[in-house]
Amino acid sequence: MTEREPARGPEQRKQDALDRLEKDEDVWVATASADGVPCLVPLWFVWDRGTLLLATRRTNPTAVNVTPSGPVRLALGHTRDVVLIEGTAEIVEGADLPTESGDAFAGKFHWDLRGRPAWVYLRITPATVRAWREANEQAGRDLMLDGTWLV
Template sequence: MTAAETHPDGPRGIEQRRREALERLDRDIDVWVATADADGEPTLVPLAFWWDGGAVWLATRRTNPTGRNLSASGRVRLCFGPTRDVVLMHGTARTLTHEELPAGVGDAFTAKDGWDPRESGPSYVWFQVTPEVVKAWGTVPEMADRDLMRDGKWLVLGD
């Protein structure tokens, strides 16, 4: 697929990319989750997610590398979409048990994904990822203006 096929009208403006990034967060089911351990050993896995309009919710076993890394440092990068229309999010994750989960989160996650981590046993925990940086771009001409959020603040306000 060429850049013209991806975006036939040429590079998208930052307002359009913000709108489309938020649509992707609402629509997509899976995300690539990148973490690292204390020695810098990277881990990259796909996980189901739910976007609540301000944070991304993930669930995985506390004992696997991603769960251990998120619990230890809270640092994470999330990558949504294909390489020609990517949304990259840097954020901080907060770990929650099933009992600590705010009302409605588990049900909304399950409704979107069709899988309920609460039924997968106590080794599964939840991670609330608060975005600090969000970038979106499709092709090289959009890279110069790819920042949509910095320091947890949207650079362009939506409708």
Template sequence: MTPEPRSGEQRKHDILERLTEDVDAWVATADAAGMPHLVPLSFLWDGAALTFATAGDSPAGRNLRDSGRARVALGHTRDVVLIDGAVEVLAAARVPDDLADAFAAKLWDARAAGNRWTFFRVTPDRILAWREENELPGRVMMRDGSWVV
């Protein structure tokens, strides 16, 4: 039996809880030729953006830098959160200390790996969330960077 659809307010609450408590996400990017790339990365949510750290010369790092866009997926097939957003690139040497410290406290200290690692901040401009087919009509939770709930 399919549960009743959640209210928009409940979905927003669930999204924010997942952003705060989860540590890993699937990050989808594409290169200039449109070749897709999907990789799991750990993240920190600071209330405005997701911060990832990966090797700047990796396929994900190059795609994030070159395209300036990413799609991030949280949850599983019965509790989906899709986030589309703009990417800001922060070289390891230029990451604000408070951001790097928070990332290290939650995940790991990417600064210890030297300049090989680059931080990427994805600021959501669209968020979709649903659990079952009955939540598809209200799945857009953020549009143009603003919550619709």
């Protein structure tokens, strides 16, 4: 029988989620087209002022699927330590990106997409953040609801 770690408290879960947002490089991004065709891709991201900043080609399905309401779902980590984020996405042109945001993305990945018209940035504003490892953390997995941290 596999021994499981004890359940983390909400404060520790939030800190672990924030650590992942600061340090991880890749996030799974799920969107859907207007006719409901799903799209799931990994993209690089930067945790930038309480939002996730990603980049993709403007013609890729992920960018095309971003509507004015921009619903999106993101997942960090593996299945035994997941951070699941639901939020809204907006397209930000490189010329409209705040300098510090563009510098943060370029600094983390050594790749500056500002000034490249084929690319756009996606800014994801979290509305819901959930984090859990095992079944013993299912209860209380909500860390953020309606854009407000619960802990």
